Amino acid sequence: MTSPDLAEHPFDLSSQPGAEWWRTAVIYQIYPRSFADSSGDGIGDLPGVTAHLDDLVDLGVDALWLSPFQRSPQKDAGYDVADYCDVDPLFGTLADFDTMLAAAHGRGIRVIVDLVPNHSSDQHAWFQAALAAGPGSRERARYLFRDGKGVHGELPPNNWDSVFGGPAWTRVPASDQATVDATPGQWYLHLFDTSQPDFDWSNEEVREEFRRILRFWLDRGVDGFRVDVAHGLVKDSALPDYTPPTDADALGGGEENVPYWGQDGVHDVYRDWHRVLAEYDGDRALCAEAWLPTIEQTALWVRPDEMHQAFNFAYLETKWDAAPLRAVIDESLRAYGAVGAPSTWVLSNHDVVRHASRLALTEENPQGHGIGPLSPGKPIPDVGLRRARAASTVMLALPGSAYIFQGEELGLPEAVDLPDEARQDPTWFRTAGERYGRDGCRVPVPWSATEPAYGFSPTGASWLPQPASWANLARDRQIGDGASTLSLYTTLLAGRRTHRLGAGRLEWIETHEPGILAFRNGNVTVVANIGSAAIPLPHGSVIATSGPITDGMLPVDTAVWLENGAA
Known part of the structure; x- marks a missing residue:
């Protein structure tokens, strides 16, 4: 199957086993709301992405990944999707997406879009129908509704906690309040916010709906999908109680036998998706966000008939120390190579403390907790930037593919001193301020040192405040400066391509x-x-x-x- 615009791609669409583009690509993550705002409302948008594509060409990336831009109430920055096949008005329109996609393809840049299959928004038409239909209905069977424990079902089905803090179950009212004792309201599972109910992936209707969603975007010409919480989806059907270690990462990266992470049945989902992508010309790719205990387990997600890439979070989480870095690189190349897949290196993204700060932390900081004004062991900026530049220089020389997060090419640190009233991450609210969450890595990009909002927005509006010190990190200040982080990244990406390091040994x-x-x-x-x-x-x-x-x-x-x- 071929979408109309694919014939206009300036790159080879023929499939070459062992030489597919995603094996060696450098992929640039765009967090749309923080990349570039064309409308002046303080939130980045798709026309803003289109306007800066030439900057990505100059940087030298092969592809871009767009974090969610689909219709959403934005309770979790778009990871609560209400309509998977439309663009949220905050970011533009489907026509804006098509324009951006064609413009990227015309410049030789492929486009990967984010897909969120573990859960939907509670405003999704399916969930609203489930609430209206009541227990035992076809509508509720699409989600994980369960009766509660206790005499009147007043206790949740188990003790699971949400990734964002607090319980992972929320009770809905009984269909008839007058008979609430006789017909107690059910509970629904949400591993994240209460506004993000989990789908039931044992339901064939859910599986077929996501085949339709995949084809919708593939028909428009996208080159692949980054899959959110790819290790979720399938839960242990017995729903056993489980209490994670107190120092556990939010997404369970270091834990074994978690009843809602890494269940065997998830692999069947991605084998199915692999077959859908194979219907289309060219090498379309699936990239897993899968936080698993070992590299060996993560490699199982990229066997030849499953996904194509899986973020190497073990590498991301390795301390700045030669011996453990060598060990994780060795193990990665061995484990991924054993299944015929590349290692997919990454140091920063929208969920973790930026590595220009993280590599200089002096206290433990579990994934998802974030850092803020009162955090212990705050980073020393100069040390963090120096280590980040060195770490990127190492990473971009490694065989395989690599992802870079918008702004890391400018040396952006974590925005530590955000005021409490500016914070928007659900983690901050659900933990009553105990965890700062992820806002600090999501602050909008500075493009110009002297323009309003440093060139992010023509009006000076910005959905999160930008630190005053970022004026010195603005892109226009770094262009032409051979010592800048931008120049370093540009040199590294050019050298990586010239010397074919991604395909090397x-x-x-x-x-x-x-x-x-x-x-x-x-x-x-x-x-x-x-x-x-x-x-x-x-x-x-x-x-x-x-x-x-x-x-x-x-x-x-x-x-x-x-x-x-x-x-």
Whole structure:
């Protein structure tokens, strides 16, 4: 099947097993509400994306991933979808999407869209119908409605907690309030906010609806889907009680045998989706957001008949330390290679503390908790940026694909000092301020140092306040500055493509120096100094360096690419 605009793609749509574009691509995540606002309402939109596509071309990315822009009440920044096949007016129209897609394709940039299959909005027509229809109905069978425990069903079906804090079950009124004791209201499951009821994926009607949604966007010409909470969907049918460890990540990345994460039945869903994508010309891709206990388990999601990519969160969560970094890279290349898939490297996204801050934290910070004014172990900005630049220099030299999050090419840190009244993440509200949540990584991008909202919005409006210090990080301040983070990323992406590093093979170099990470990929040698003292710069022609090199010495927290180098 081919959509009309696919014939106009400037890239090869023929399928080449083993050489598909997604195996080596650098994919740029756009969080639409924070990327660029064309209307002046303070919220980014699709025309704003279109207006900045040439900037992405200049950066050198292969594809972009759009976080949700579908119709939504925006209780969770669009991850509460009310209509999967339309654009929310906040972001524009379907025509705006088609314009953006054609413009991206015309520039050689592929487009991946976010898909949220674990849950819908409570404003979705199906859930509203379920509330109206009552227990035992076909409408309720699409979601996880259950009778409560206790004499009158007054207790939830089990003890599960929401990822955002608080209980994961909400009770609805009985259909007839006069008989509430005889006919108690049921409870519905929401692993996230109360406004995000979970679908029941044992229901064939749910499965068929998502086939329809996939085809709707594939027919428009999209190149793939990033799948939200891909390890969710299927729950243990017994709904057993489960209490996670107190220090657990919000999405369960370090936990074994969680009854609502990583159930075997989820793999059948993605085998089904794989067949749907195979109906279309070209190499369409599925990328899993799957937080699982081990790399080996995550690799099971990208077996040849399932998904194509899975974010390497084990790598993202590894501390800035040479030995564990080498270990996680080794294990990733082994585990993903064993199933014929690339490792999909990532350091930042819209759910985690930006790595320009995270790598300089001195206290534990579980995923989803965020950092704010009263957080312990707050990062030292200069140290964080230096480490972030070095970490990106390492990541972009690794074989496989890579994702970068909007603004990391500018060196944006986490916005730590957001005022309480500005916060919008449901985590902040559901934990009564105990967790700051994810707003700090979602602050709108600064484009111009002197314009209103730093060029994000023509009116100066911004849905989250931008730190005053970001004027110095604005894109226009960094263009032409060879020492800027933007210039570093541009150089790295160009070098990655020239030297075909994404399709390369990693060979470790033993340096006998503590805290040094060194490897070859083709004719490029990469050395990262994660130790405690400067080391002599190895021989070779410098392709890129994450920081200044003085008197032939590679400083601490600095990484370099060398052509024909030897450590």
